[in-house]
Structure formats: structure tokens, C-alpha cells
């Protein structure tokens with residue numbers, strides 16, 4: 319026997335495994351609402367016009383394919399930080415943000431996890447919301463951290479358990495590491511209000527916690543990328559030395575290009591240089607340096623004010639389509655006479671709707687109607703269209719009454 323023949327079959331990924339099952343399904347009615355990837359109303363993946371334009375510009379430049387540095391393309395990182403922290407952010411003017419290009423948001427989370435395990439020690443706790451994006455847990459575990467959960471979602475109200483959240487932040491040992499979703503919390507679509515963010519920031523500060531924002535949906539949540547960066551900017555204004563993971567997968571539709579950034583707000587430029595040097599030491603043996611294609615695309619768009627404005631309108635159109643599908647799905651269910659409240663469909667924000675459906679109901683809908691979404695009842699609103707919304711609503715109604 320070989321080392322390979324001893325290997326047991328691993329379980330399928332809870333989200334990507336769903337796509338595999340969907341692809342195998344031959345029923346013509348099948349609907350895929352699993353993966354968080356945007357679809358147009360025609361149900362097809364969308365390439366933004368601004369991205370197409372940027373591709374054309376790049377092609378004309380006849381660029382080479384040399385390696386990027388360990389930290390990626392500096393122009394991209396600079397624009398990415400301005401996008402999140404604000405063009406005129408003091409922390410950027412003071413050059414005290416360490417920033418590196420990463421393999422999208424996932425890569426940013428992993429690099430941060432590795433850095434924390436290295437400098438805080440193996441087994442250092444990281445507090446993540448309950449629930450959180452499923453991949454957070456193995457990402458941080460595999461980095462060597464211990465994943466602990468703080469209260470976030472309240473199934474009774476299908477909303478935020480703000481008091482539970484505050485209590486858990488308070489109860490954690492001082493100087494702990496907390497992960498927060500910057501906007502459009504995945505999977506619940508439930509975000510704190512501005513007042514709640516401000517209160518949370520104050521408490522995090524009093525507790526001397528390190529806050530790590532994961533920002534995978536800037537612009538995608540409300541349709542306004544400035545608005546969606548509000549929490550990040552508020553924490554920075556309050557004096558937090560935050561870390562931040564950014565992804566350009568959803569807002570630019572660049573999923574497969576693996577383009578994102580990791581940054582750390584430091585006390586001064588010298589500290590930022592030291593942090594950058596350590597980030598390089600994490601990255602170099604892991605993947606050497608990041609891919610350049612997506613970084614070049616985002617750079618073309620964000621360095622040209624006219625293209626940026628056009629992008630902003632396209633991003634808003636995606637967000638608006640999702641918001642209108644939320645309204646449509648809710649009113650379909652109400653028209654059918656559902657006894658449940660579906661108000662949360664429209665109050666939640668971002669790509670996902672946390673329906674409150676039980677795993678049993680989810681499996682029944684999958685079996686009977688061939689509609690695929692995760693066992694926790696999370697629907698990717700991006701897959702809902704004017705042609706399937708009624709079918710989805712009817713299928714939910716049949717199971718829930």
C-alpha cells in the first residue's frame with residue numbers, strides 16, 4: 319500500500335459541494351442558490367462593462383507577465399486602501415497602514431491568521447460571530463488559532479443579538495482578537511446599526527481588543543461603497559489599530575481572479591514598515607507572490623475617476639437588483655398566504671438571505687423542488703431572478719405553509 323491508498327474520502331465542502339450536486343441534477347426546474355456569486359436577471363454570470371473596458375486598456379498596453387513582488391502591485395494596494403479607508407484618510411496620509419495584495423479575501427484572512435499565530439502564539443483565540451462565513455473556521459484553525467464564537471444572530475428575532483454580542487465582547491479576556499464582518503454579514507445579512515457600531519467600537523477600545531474586519535462586500539451591500547465602509551472608518555476614527563481583509567470578488571465581479579488585500583493600521587510609518595516585513599515573511603513561503611491580472615484590472619478602474627464612477631453605477635445596479643428580488647420574494651410569499659413573517663428578507667442586506675428555514679425544510683425543498691441552498695437556510699439572493707422567484711417562493715411555501 320502507498321500513502322495514497324490509505325487516504326479516506328473527505329467530506330464535500332458545504333458550499334462548493336452543493337454546486338457539484340446541482341451540476342449533476344438533470345431536473346429542468348433546478349435552481350442554484352448556494353454559492354455567493356452574482357447573476358444577472360438572465361441567471362448568467364455578469365462581467366461588468368468597466369471590467370471589460372479595463373481589459374481592453376490592458377491589452378493595448380501589451381504588458382509583460384513578470385512576477386509581482388511578494389506584496390503584489392503597489393499601485394493596486396494603494397488604491398485598495400483608499401477605497402476602504404477613504405481617499406483623504408489621515409492614516410493613509412501619515413503612511414501608517416501596512417498593506418499587501420492577497421489571494422482575495424480568503425487569502426487575506428489566512429495571512430492574518432498566520433501572522434497572529436506567529437506573534438501571539440499557536441492556539442491564540444480568535445472570536446468570530448455565531449454564525450459566520452463557514453470557511454472562517456477552518457481558515458483560522460489551520461492558521462494555528464483557536465476559534466471561539468461570540469453571540470451575533472438571534473433566531474427568535476431573526477436579527478442581531480446586540481446585548482449578547484456586547485456581553486461576549488465584555489467577557490473575553492482583555493486584548494483579544496475579534497473578527498467583525500464590515501458590512502453585509504455572511505450568512506445572516508444582519509448588520510449592526512451605526513449607533514450599535516459606535517457602541518461596539520467604544521467597548522472594543524475599553525477592552526483593548528484587536529479588531530479584524532473582513533470586508534467582502536464593499537459597495538455590494540447598499541450599492542454605495544463609501545456607505546459600506548462606514549464601520550471600518552468609524553473604528554479607525556476611534557483610534558483602533560484595525561486589521562482589514564478586502565475582497566474584490568463580489569463588488570468587481572472578479573471571483574476567479576483572486577484579488578484582495580490585507581492591511582494593518584499601525585501607530586506610525588516605522589511600525590507599518592515592520593509589520594509589512596513580517597507579512598512578507600508569511601507570504602513568501604506560502605505562495606511567493608500573488609497573481610497580477612485582477613490587480614491590474616482593479617487598478618485601471620480605480621485610478622480613472624470616470625471609470626470609477628461608471629463602476630460605482632454598475633455595482634449599485636447589482637445591489638439594486640438583489641434588493642428588488644428581496645422585495646419580490648417576500649411579497650410572493652405573502653401573496654401565497656404564508657403564515658410566517660418574511661420581513662427579515664427585506665431587512666437583511668447583501669448577497670444572502672438567512673431564511674430561518676430548518677435543515678429539514680432545506681433538504682425537503684432540495685429534494686422536491688431541486689432548489690439548492692445551504693443546510694443552514696442561507697439563500698444566495700444573487701441567484702434569484704424575475705423568472706424563478708415565484709417558483710422559489712411557492713417551493714418554500716409548500717414546505718413551510
Ligand code: PLP
Pocket residue numbers: 354421422423424425451499504532533534564565566567573578
Ligand atoms: N469573507 C466573507 C465574509 C465572505 O463572504 C467571503 C466570500 O464568500 C470571503 C471572505 C472570501 O471570498 P474571496 O476569497 O472569494 O474573496
